[in-house]
Amino acid sequence: MKQLFTVISVLACFITQAQYTTLTAGQAAPDVKLRNVNNKEVSFASYPKAKGYIVVFTCNTCPYAIAYEQRIMDLGKKFTPLGYPVIAINPNDPEVSGADSFDEMQDLAKDKKYAFPYLYDEGQKVTNAYGAMKTPHIFIVSNTEKGRTVEYTGAIDNDTEGSNANRTRYAEDVIASLMKNEKPNVTVTKAIGCTVKRKKV
Amino acid sequence: MRSSFYKIFGFIFSVCCLQFTAYSQEVKMLSIDELKKRTANGKDTTYIINFWATWCAPCVKELPYFEKLGAAYKTDKLKVLLVNVDFKSKLKTNVIPFVKKRQLKSEVFMLNETDPDIYINRIDKSWTGSIPATLFMKNGKRVFSENEYNYTELVTAYKNIQ
Numbered sequence: 057m058k059q060l061f062t063v064i065s066v067l068a069c070f071i072t073q074a075q076y077t078t079l080t081a082g083q084a085a086p087d088v089k090l091r092n093v094n095n096k097e098v099s100f101a102s103y104p105k106a107k108g109y110i111v112v113f114t115c116n117t118c119p120y121a122i123a124y125e126q127r128i129m130d131l132g133k134k135f136t137p138l139g140y141p142v143i144a145i146n147p148n149d150p151e152v153s154g155a156d157s158f159d160e161m162q163d164l165a166k167d168k169k170y171a172f173p174y175l176y177d178e179g180q181k182v183t184n185a186y187g188a189m190k191t192p193h194i195f196i197v198s199n200t201e202k203g204r205t206v207e208y209t210g211a212i213d214n215d216t217e218g219s220n221a222n223r224t225r226y227a228e229d230v231i232a233s234l235m236k237n238e239k240p241n242v243t244v245t246k247a248i249g250c251t252v253k254r255k256k257v
Numbered sequence: 258m259r260s261s262f263y264k265i266f267g268f269i270f271s272v273c274c275l276q277f278t279a280y281s282q283e284v285k286m287l288s289i290d291e292l293k294k295r296t297a298n299g300k301d302t303t304y305i306i307n308f309w310a311t312w313c314a315p316c317v318k319e320l321p322y323f324e325k326l327g328a329a330y331k332t333d334k335l336k337v338l339l340v341n342v343d344f345k346s347k348l349k350t351n352v353i354p355f356v357k358k359r360q361l362k363s364e365v366f367m368l369n370e371t372d373p374d375i376y377i378n379r380i381d382k383s384w385t386g387s388i389p390a391t392l393f394m395k396n397g398k399r400v401f402s403e404n405e406y407n408y409t410e411l412v413t414a415y416k417n418i419q
Contacts, residue, residue, distance in 0.1 A: 078385070119312040123344075189385045214372045217344040224372075246377040248342050250313065251387040 078187035081243035085197040085204040086185040090175035093165040107139035113188035118250035121191040132172040142172040147183035148253040190249025210245035287366035304394040316389040322408040337363040
């Protein structure tokens, strides 16, 4: 019996891991259609003139997300007027991570005066569609006639602590390439982050 | 009287220094090159390298199991290396106090690298960057996992690489 249980749990592990594959450059970007902290729905179509989008999976709680918060705000300030708005999504299940509840998201967005939407992903549908694994985890999406395409996935830069002034600013470099109608040189990077808190099954 | 005061003061001072030295040795800085050199030296040794951070709740939860494994199999050729990935600026304020409070017996290091996109892939190509993450190595065999372990699972993983 115990062995059977072990087999089942091992299988369950494989299944849960296999369910979420992180989208890579070139793949179609699934729409986001989620409730913002102001209770209004936000989707890609909310920005009819956008050339692309900076989709950031981030949260209230992870020290690495907190370390990047100012840099996410700066990306929004810099690139929203250039046609690349920031759309932040909290991927954590609030039952597993209490401080990531919708109420607490509203408080944080208000306190920090977020100028971008901060969306609540009920049921983690968008999180799973993108295969967001950690916070923060960014996806840069281009908006072309052929549709919305993932151009880059990974980290914002290569210096989470923010102590190196000469850090490589992956996100900014990607958008600079897209603005020149070029494909980005780097399309995937890795960084340490907090695991997305998935709903317990 | 005065000389004995100096003697006592000097004694206390040197004890403090000694303690400080021993204490600061508890968390050594470690680059990936140093880690690779270290694991290349002990061919018949099993290395269990756990990547963790003080802020990572599942990491903190499983650390005692790594400690327990190291103690239970201390007569085996087993080395448990706990490699911390907190910010370097948190070494003195968070990491050392944590290691002291938990009285960790395994060797504890702080990863001395700067570019995560480079070092994550050098540890294992399959590592997404989430923690906890654990690398089991013996005689060129490698198993890398981003699972959180309980003690039974950890013992099984250790036995599997023998």
